[in-house]
Amino acid sequence: MKKTWGICCIAIGTALLISALSIVLYNMSQDKSGGAAAKEILVELEKEIPETESSGNSEKSDLFSEYEATQQDEPTVEIGGQTYIGMISIPSLQLELPVLSQWSYPNLKLSPCRYKGTAAGGDLIVAAHNYRSHFGRISELNSGDEIIFTDADGKVYAYETIQTETIVGKDIASMEFGADEEWDISLFTCTLGGQSRVTVRAVLISDQG
Template sequence: MKKKLWILPLLIGILLIGGAVGLVVYNMYESNAAFEKSQDVMAELKQLIPDPSPASVTTEASTEPPSDDLFAPYEEPSTQPPSEMRSVNVGGEEYCGYITLPQLGLELPVMNGWSYDRLKMSPCKYSGTIEGRDIIIAAHNYNSHFGRIKELSQGDEIWFTDADGMQYFYRVGYTENIDGYDIDHMLGGGSSDWDLTLFTCTLSGQSRVTVRASLEEEEK
């Protein structure tokens, strides 16, 4: 009987490894599906949005209320109210523009307002505006979306092209991890410490990888 006791831990180990492999495969499938969807939207957006031209910004306070949470674990899904940023409709969804991350080789559409279902398709505007210099954009941690933003370094460029074809140039200032429930920290500092924020969940889901960037004042 004792000789067979080793079989149980072996079987448990095999099941755990199989579950982990299955999870990785599923995440890869979701990431690829999200990337294909976002690139289909990008193709349509570029037909609807004028060719990019450099833009200047004057500061206006944002009146948009913050979200209930930062996609905190175990919270009920919530939907961000529509913002005052102009948008274009693609496939029944409103997009306020698209974001380009040259260092990561990514160009992705940005939905004008967020929900959990929308995040499966595209990065979403979480709060703020370009004019308010406090825009926050969130996305899932798929490698095809924001899963690699932790690789961005100080001085790296981020471009945002709005629905009118106006292009804004930002440079990464710093990266930080923010607790999944710390809304005040996420929203704090806009227009004074940073002008654009990108964030996504860590693998544990307990905190948010957050990239802060400042607007380049000079036109390119």
Template sequence: MRNKRGIPLMVSGVLLIFCAVALVGYNTWEDRAAGADVQKILRQVEAQIAHGGAAQTAVLDEDAETQPLAAVASGGHSYLGVLDIPALGLTFPIMSEWSYPNLKLSPCRYRGSAAGGDLIIAGHNYESHFGRLKNLELGDLITYTDVDGSLYSYEVSDVVILDGSAVAEMSAGDWDLTLFTCTVGGRQRVTVRCDLDE
């Protein structure tokens, strides 16, 4: 009798292990594909940024909220600029509007603007996107270059974990730049707060 119950349980266990391995494999493949896609888009966006020589150090503009954000097009989407995180060896084009499908392609502007001193950027937790944000340390430098060639340099001031439902807290405070992504379980948000490095 024990043998009759043992075989179905063993088969079920093997199937569950197979499904887990398949899921990990799919997630790894999706992460690598997203990393390759974002690098291709990055090259296209960087080619369109108005450098006119070296990037110009930007200054904040109190009237930025009333002005439309300049963008360039690539692959049917619009991009506002390029985010560089040297401590993690990551550089991304920043998509102008966030949505769940857009997050699979590239980090996206959640709200605010660099010129207004309140830019919030959301990114998928792929390792090739924002999955390593939790590894940033206080004092790490981050730069953002908008499509007009203005360069904003930031310093990491805080790395916190917010509850996934803490929508108001995401934009609370006087941070010049906020980056965030989901934790692996998706219930919380790794949130990096930055101040303009003046």
């Protein structure tokens, strides 16, 4: 009896290990394919966005399913039937990614997406999957780290990170307004459990173009 029970425990343990390994391998595959898709899009996007000459001017239930995105008046570029508002760069994480105009679950598998707002309006919120090739490492950003957004017309917005916070998945007001509204761009991604959102806030330090 003890021998049979021991064999059953080993079999169950083996099955659980195989299941866990399958999940890890699936996530790695999704991360790899998401990163590859974003790189391909970025190559095409960089061809479409004009280079900017510096002007020296400066100015200062589920979260996704419960927010109804609104159309924004802003420059866009169409590539492969998808509409992009520009690209985002995070030098300290060595990331450069395209940003889709509207979020959807299929779109999030390709690249970061505009969740709400615009760079020109000072209220841009960008969402992405927690793939390491997308926003999986934004929790590593420190105060003062630079975030750069280049819109479809080639205008460059440079931001400085001021804080990182974790927001409950259904707390739309906190995502939209934050603690004090003193930010111009937010980046967010799901935590590993998917119940909360790691959110990075940054303020505009210059715009050019």
